[in-house]
Amino acid sequence: MLRIAVPNKGSLSGPAAEMLHEAGYQQRRESKELRIVDPENEVEFFYLRPRDIAIYVSSGRLDIGITGRDLLIDSGADAEEILPLGFARSTFRFAAKPGTASGIEDLKDKTVATSYEGIVDKHLADRGIDASVVHLDGAVETAIELGVAEVIADVVETGTSLRNAGLEVFGEPIMKSEAIVIRRTGADAEEPKVQQFLRRLQGVLVARTYVMMDYDCRVEQLEKAVALTPGLESPTVSPLHNEGWVAVRAMVPAKEAQRIMDDLYAIGARAILTTAIHACRL
Ligand SMILES: Nc1ncnc2c1ncn2[C@@H]1O[C@H](COP(=O)(O)OP(=O)(O)OP(=O)(O)O)[C@@H](O)[C@H]1O
Ligand SMILES: O=P(O)(O)OC[C@H]1O[C@H](OP(=O)(O)OP(=O)(O)O)[C@H](O)[C@@H]1O
Ligand SMILES: [Mg+2]
The missing domain is CATH 3.40.190.10 (Periplasmic binding protein-like II)
Structure with a gap:
């Protein structure tokens, strides 16, 4: 069972619990609970003071912790940052x-x-x-x-x-500073349970920062359109029943979605839709 330290109060605690919940983990129901087991995901969460988390993780008793970068550095504990989480900046x-x-x-x-x-x-x-x-x-x-x-x-x-x-x-x-995931310095980076936990959180980060964009465009405009929506690897292009038209699907940064929709419209793309991504594994 993976043992994870989560902030129990302050600026980090609400957003950390929310992110874990979005990643599919069970979270405590009451702020007085200090420890819960999520048997389905084989994870145990310990709710600790944000300042103490790096110390627990460096002791090796807990595998992973969520804390602030400033708190980690201030503690001087033998733990290292493995994933920035983008909140509590x-x-x-x-x-x-x-x-x-x-x-x-x-x-x-x-x-x-x-x-x-x-x-x-x-x-x-x-x-x-x-x-x-x-x-x-x-x-x-x-x-x-x-x-x-x-x-x-x-x-x-x-x-x-x-x-x-x-x-x-x-x-x-x-x-x-921002919230970060930490582990004991030099701990096994390839540990599959740790890797799975990080992939889940990365999935939440991607789902929060990207939207899915779908649109139709003429084949002649495809190269220009794809340059606007290159996607993470490459966009999906499917034929439409109407000859000379294709449907394109790609992930785009949520912040740029409106500008990209305007630019696509300007080159003749139509039926441009964006939809939220709820979860993802890259
Ligand atoms: N407005 C803010 N006030 C305090 N901390 C913030 C704020 N915004 C982000 N943070 C981050 O949250 C973490 C501090 O969390 P928290 O408020 O729980 O700690 P603390 O203030 O040291 O604890 P305490 O509640 O015991 O005073 C740090 O990583 C800090 O950078
Ligand atoms: O720039 P601001 O948005 O005003 O946020 C920063 C303030 O918030 C924190 O205090 P906190 O509320 O955690 O109280 P504390 O000083 O007792 O820890 C921090 O110590 C600053 O005082
Ligand atoms: Mg404070």
Whole structure:
């Protein structure tokens, strides 16, 4: 049975459970459940604090985990990223009162408050900056107002929290994060159960980002049409009962679907349809 760590609360937990559900796995019904078995899929899910997941996975007791890239790096645990999942996106930034700092060199001899000490310590050490780092559990934006630190380093998603606290980001982003699948460093990459789990999640990612497009076009326009809809491998082209016409079917990125439909129409394609993909194995 594959043992998988899933975030039990916070920004990662809802979207992670939703993705697993879309991939056909049973998920817990109540937020108090800490562990469930999905016997049909031979998987056991452990609902753990997002910060602890890399530690469990690196111990080898759990095969796989879903966590944030920033949390993995912050933990320093012996685990590695094997698949980015595209949700819980954020950047990790330094911020301060406007006009008090403009680059990393301004951190010298200052105090930085953060919940991600591991990331900040390493970032400063790599650049030879001597600053002190104070660990706070959360709501670090308030640390400046209350005089605990001059600078903070924190997760920024929309920037609302910083704006509300009257703070501004400065310097280059420290890192970009999103939800990821991790496993213990050097664990067997070919393990069939792990591969099957990853294929299922990849199927959800593809189903979310692509739509299926069908249309009819004249044979003379086929090359132009196919250039607009090359598909993942190659489009399916079938003859129509009307001579001189073909039906084409190809996957296209959902974001570009409307533009592609306009372009196909402009070259004479008709009966252009898009349909959602519910699941897929590439
Ligand atoms: N708006 C956001 N706030 C917090 N985390 C976010 C946000 N957007 C994306 N994330 C990502 O979610 C993960 C943090 O999740 P979570 O909120 O559960 O952690 P936490 O804030 O450290 O935990 P806690 O709830 O104990 O404060 C990180 O990978 C982070 O990059
Ligand atoms: O850029 P924004 O969209 O405002 O999101 C970022 C904010 O959200 C997170 O806090 P969270 O709600 O997790 O509280 P915490 O600080 O107590 O962890 C993070 O620590 C920032 O404060
Ligand atoms: Mg939080």
